[in-house]
Amino acid sequence: MARDMSDKEILKMELDQLQKEVKTERMPVSVTAKELSDWVEGQVGEDPLVKGIPEDKNPYKEKGGCIIS
Amino acid sequence: MACQGLGPNETLATLKTESETLKTKLEEERAKLHDAELHQVAEKVEALGQFIIKTRRTLKGHGNKVLCMDWCKDKRRIVSSSQDGKVIVWDAFTANKEHAVTMPCTWVMACAYAPSGCAVACGGLDNKCSVYPLSLDKNENLAAKKKSVAMHTNYLSACSFTNSDMQILTSSGDGTCALWDVESGQLLQSFHGHSADVLCLDLAPSETGNTFVSGGCDKKANVWDMRSGQCIQSFESHESDINSVRYYPSGDAFASGSDDATCRLFDLRADREVSVYSKDSIIFGVSSVDFSLSGRLLFGGYNDYTINVWDVLKGTRVSILFGHENRVSTLRVSPDGTAFCSGSWDHTLRIWA
Numbered sequence: 001m002a003r004d005m006s007d008k009e010i011l012k013m014e015l016d017q018l019q020k021e022v023k024t025e026r027m028p029v030s031v032t033a034k035e036l037s038d039w040v041e042g043q044v045g046e047d048p049l050v051k052g053i054p055e056d057k058n059p060y061k062e063k064g065g066c067i068i069s
Numbered sequence: 070m071a072c073q074g075l076g077p078n079e080t081l082a083t084l085k086t087e088s089e090t091l092k093t094k095l096e097e098e099r100a101k102l103h104d105a106e107l108h109q110v111a112e113k114v115e116a117l118g119q120f121i122i123k124t125r126r127t128l129k130g131h132g133n134k135v136l137c138m139d140w141c142k143d144k145r146r147i148v149s150s151s152q153d154g155k156v157i158v159w160d161a162f163t164a165n166k167e168h169a170v171t172m173p174c175t176w177v178m179a180c181a182y183a184p185s186g187c188a189v190a191c192g193g194l195d196n197k198c199s200v201y202p203l204s205l206d207k208n209e210n211l212a213a214k215k216k217s218v219a220m221h222t223n224y225l226s227a228c229s230f231t232n233s234d235m236q237i238l239t240s241s242g243d244g245t246c247a248l249w250d251v252e253s254g255q256l257l258q259s260f261h262g263h264s265a266d267v268l269c270l271d272l273a274p275s276e277t278g279n280t281f282v283s284g285g286c287d288k289k290a291n292v293w294d295m296r297s298g299q300c301i302q303s304f305e306s307h308e309s310d311i312n313s314v315r316y317y318p319s320g321d322a323f324a325s326g327s328d329d330a331t332c333r334l335f336d337l338r339a340d341r342e343v344s345v346y347s348k349d350s351i352i353f354g355v356s357s358v359d360f361s362l363s364g365r366l367l368f369g370g371y372n373d374y375t376i377n378v379w380d381v382l383k384g385t386r387v388s389i390l391f392g393h394e395n396r397v398s399t400l401r402v403s404p405d406g407t408a409f410c411s412g413s414w415d416h417t418l419r420i421w422a
Contacts, residue, residue: 007081008081008084010264011081011084011085011088012084013261013262013264014088014264015084015087015088015091017262017300017303018088018091018092018095019091020299020300021095021302021303022091022094022095022098024301024302024340026098026099026102026338026339026340026341027102027338027339028102028103028104028105028339029102029103029104029105029106029107029336029339029341029343030104030105030110031338031339032321032336032338032339032343033105033106033107033110033111033336033339033343034110035321036107036317036319036321036322036336036343036364036382037107037110037111037114037382039319039321039364040114040363040364040365040381040382041114043318043362043363043364043365044363044365046362046363047361047362047363047365047366047406048362048405048406048407048408048422049122049361049362049366049402049406049407049408049409049422050117050361050363050365050366052121053407053422058125058407058422059145059162059407059408060125060126060161060162060407060408060420060422061125
């Protein structure tokens with residue numbers, strides 16, 4: 001557990017992790033950002049919080065008054 | 070544990086220098102691929118229209134600060150937990166309470182709904198995560214069937230079921246995350262790498278494989294391989310505790326919210342932060358973040374009682390929502406994206422749509 005480790009042990013753990021991460025494969029932001037953006041655009045038409053829901057289909061709309069006969 | 074033996078010549082100072090050198094190298098490698106900004110790439114994307122959203126339900130019943138909530142997959146039930154030890158299951162459509170359990174501890178900081186909808190998990194200052202099967206019989210004492218699953222050596226900060234009711238992932242003030250078998254209570258995998266309390270976690274959308282992200286008081290967000298226990302990627306750009314992490318719906322990125330008053334977006338394939346959502350006027354910490362269904366909107370609950378809504382692609386604020394009378398501590402969008410729920414230190418939960 002991190003709390004039980006000495007400063008030296010924590011640093012060694014961080015060092016091991018950094019050595020691994022330096023070797024990670026990465027892609028340019030221009031490519032990944034475009035794909036993120038394209039993905040969202042493909043989905044946004046179906047996003048209820050973005051396009052809104054007509055009041056009569058909204059399960060959370062305030063209920064109207066009731067008439068008890 | 071990931072630690073190898075320490076050589077006699079490795080002093081604190083030499084380790085620190087090596088660490089700094091590697092960190093610089095890492096930044097250089099990442100910077101080489103930083104050839105665009107997200108908001109530039111998204112310039113041609115259609116701007117969002119008028120954003121009209123308001124409180125549709127206020128769930129009252131907790132006697133103290135609401136600390137955590139989660140939606141059921143049925144898109145209408147919600148479980149919430151609070152400082153006074155109460156865990157309540159609500160029907161969000163009617164605002165009725167369906168179940169209530171009193172935990173033997175205060176500060177129930179974590180709660181989660183099981184994928185089947187038949188159980189809830191919760192924990193906090195008791196250092197444990199317990200699972201309560203939900204009974205159809207309202208008179209049945211839920212506490213009697215309680216199952217202790219996880220045991221940490223410090224508070225439980227977050228918990229989540231994996232794809233089934235059989236496994237739970239937890240994060241703790243003891244600096245670790247852990248994966249547990251619900252039936253036996255056995256520890257299946259532990260995740261070491263944070264150097265301080267872990268405050269939050271989120272599982273990758275099931276289509277993208279077995280990873281999860283965690284955020285902690287060491288200002289780091291770590292992405293983990295659930296099977297090997299290894300940390301695959303680590304991001305350290307926040308300037309303070311990371312209170313909330315949430316995967317982007319596509320699984321290729323995640324957002325975080327921090328005490329440094331910013332939300333940030335981290336792209337997993339570019340291995341870097343690609344957007345910061347902040348304003349000079351926002352100086353209070355973010356406690357909780359979540360995306361709308363498409364990932365176009367990012368909702369952040371803040372310690373200044375507000376909820377800010379951000380355009381993820383353009384980096385701008387779309388709206389600010391008022392209503393809570395104290396810190397917003399937890400926020401989740403419903404599974405079908407039709408609404409989101411916020412919980413607050415003002416003892417209430419609100420459903421916004």
